[in-house]
Amino acid sequence: MTNKEWMLGARGQKWLKGLHVTLVAFSVGTILSMLILLLIKQSFKAEENLFPINLGIFHLFNFLEYSFYGIILTGLVYSLFTKWGFFKHHWITVKWVVVLLLFVLTLVWIGPVTTGMVALADGGFRLPGTLSEYLDYSCKGRLYLSIECLIFVFIIFISVFKPWGKRKPKSRVKRKVVLAVVAPLVMMMIAFLALNLLMLQKFRRIEIQDIDISALKDGTYYGEATVGGFTYKVEAVLREQRIVDLRIIANRKSAYARFAEGVIPRVLEAQNPNVDTITGATTTSKALLKAVENALLTLPEDKQ
Numbered sequence: 001m002t003n004k005e006w007m008l009g010a011r012g013q014k015w016l017k018g019l020h021v022t023l024v025a026f027s028v029g030t031i032l033s034m035l036i037l038l039l040i041k042q043s044f045k046a047e048e049n050l051f052p053i054n055l056g057i058f059h060l061f062n063f064l065e066y067s068f069y070g071i072i073l074t075g076l077v078y079s080l081f082t083k084w085g086f087f088k089h090h091w092i093t094v095k096w097v098v099v100l101l102l103f104v105l106t107l108v109w110i111g112p113v114t115t116g117m118v119a120l121a122d123g124g125f126r127l128p129g130t131l132s133e134y135l136d137y138s139c140k141g142r143l144y145l146s147i148e149c150l151i152f153v154f155i156i157f158i159s160v161f162k163p164w165g166k167r168k169p170k171s172r173v174k175r176k177v178v179l180a181v182v183a184p185l186v187m188m189m190i191a192f193l194a195l196n197l198l199m200l201q202k203f204r205r206i207e208i209q210d211i212d213i214s215a216l217k218d219g220t221y222y223g224e225a226t227v228g229g230f231t232y233k234v235e236a237v238l239r240e241q242r243i244v245d246l247r248i249i250a251n252r253k254s255a256y257a258r259f260a261e262g263v264i265p266r267v268l269e270a271q272n273p274n275v276d277t278i279t280g281a282t283t284t285s286k287a288l289l290k291a292v293e294n295a296l297l298t299l300p301e302d303k304q
Contacts, residue, residue, distance in 0.1 A: 008081045020074040027067040028152050034060050034114075035145040038138060050121040050134075051279075057141075058118040058280060061110055068103045069193075075099065076182060090164035095155060102151050109144040113137050116255060119280035123262025130262075203227055203283045208274045211296045214241045223295025224250070227287035234291045238300070243271055246292065252284065260284035267292055 008016065037057050044050055075096070079086045087093050120134040206227070216238055224233040233250035236243055246264050251257045260281035267273055273292040277285035 006081060007083065008077075013078075013082055016074060016078055020071065020078060023067050023070040023074060024152075024156070027064055027071065028149070028156075030060050030064045030067065031145055031148050031152065034064075034110075035142065035149065038142050038145065041138065051118070054114075054118040054121040055279060058114050061114040064106065064110070068106060071099065072103065073186075076186065080182070087167055089162065089166050091158045091162050093167075094164070095158055098151060098155055102148060102155070105144070105148065105151075110141070110148070112255060113141040113144060115280040116259065117141065119256075119259030119262065119278050122279045123259070123265070126265040127261060199228075200283060203286060204277075206286045206290055208286070208289045208293050210272055210274045211293065213238070213243060213271045213296070216241065216296060217300060219300025221295040221298060221300050222249075223291045223293070223298060225287050225290035225294055227290065228283065230287075232284075232287045232291045234288065234295055236292060236295050243268055248288065251288070256281045257284045260288055263288055 034057050037053055037060075041050065041053050044053070078084065079092070079096075084092060086096060116137040117134060120130045120137070123130060125131045125134065218238050218240065221236040221238065222233070223236070224231050226232075230252055231250060232252075233248070235245075235247045235249055237245040246268055248261060248264065251261065260278050260283075262278045262281075263275060263285045266275040267289070273289045273296065275289070277289070
């Protein structure tokens with residue numbers, strides 16, 4: 001097969017380039033929108049309802065994440081099926097390194113920050129230390145998004161001006177070698193994302209039933225639920241047909257698991273495990289609520 005047989009035609013390259021540039025524009029616009037919302041949020045007081053604006057930032061991050069997948073995918077097609085390649089030009093190699101670095105930083109930096117803010121705001125800062133943690137996330141979010149904006153400016157700059165020239169022919173990597181490495185990685189990434197999405201949807205569809213607390217005897221109830229390979233355990237204390245105390249005995253050691261503990265005040269307030277989950281920590285919230293439900297469906301260990 002000759003080089004021209006696998007190359008995209010002029011029209012195909014224009015459409016692909018247009019899609020790639022559009023995704024980049026969407027990503028930059030999304031980052032700027034998130035940063036603006038974070039700056040606007042500074043004027044809000046802690047006692048105000050901060051959840052709606054944080055929910056908007058959270059949804060923008062989800063859009064940003066998928067935009068990055070699109071940027072990487074269109075970039076791969078552009079490098080594999082046009083004359084540009086991956087390593088013929090120094091600026092393309094640098095661009096790929098920076099784009100992948102930016103994607104990792106988005107997942108490592110922006111993801112936990114946006115999830116933390118929306119989860120803590122959804123919980124209403126009822127647990128000790130959550131307000132200070134929320135303010136810390138907000139500060140980090142402004143810093144991280146500002147850095148990402150500068151990185152995007154650098155990417156756009158080298159894409160427009162194409163500095164540093166071409167690599168020497170002997171130092172170039174053949175297209176077949178690149179394709180043999182890239183294709184399996186892309187397939188693995190797609191399979192991982194699909195399986196992860198299916199698993200999360202399965203956990204999030206766990207049903208929690210209403211429990212009539214007034215029909216239960218006083219005592220201490222213990223329950224557990226195994227979700228995602230971990231067993232969550234809770235203890236519920238009932239006095240005079242009311243849940244007077246609800247304690248988590250076993251929970252994952254992660255930020256997302258800690259955010260999910262915001263469902264405990266909701267259960268105590270509603271006197272029912274069938275309450276709304278914490279946004280950004282839905283899976284763990286469901287697991288904890290299932291453990292509470294299982295506890296209330298068992299016999300108490302001490303009766304009065």
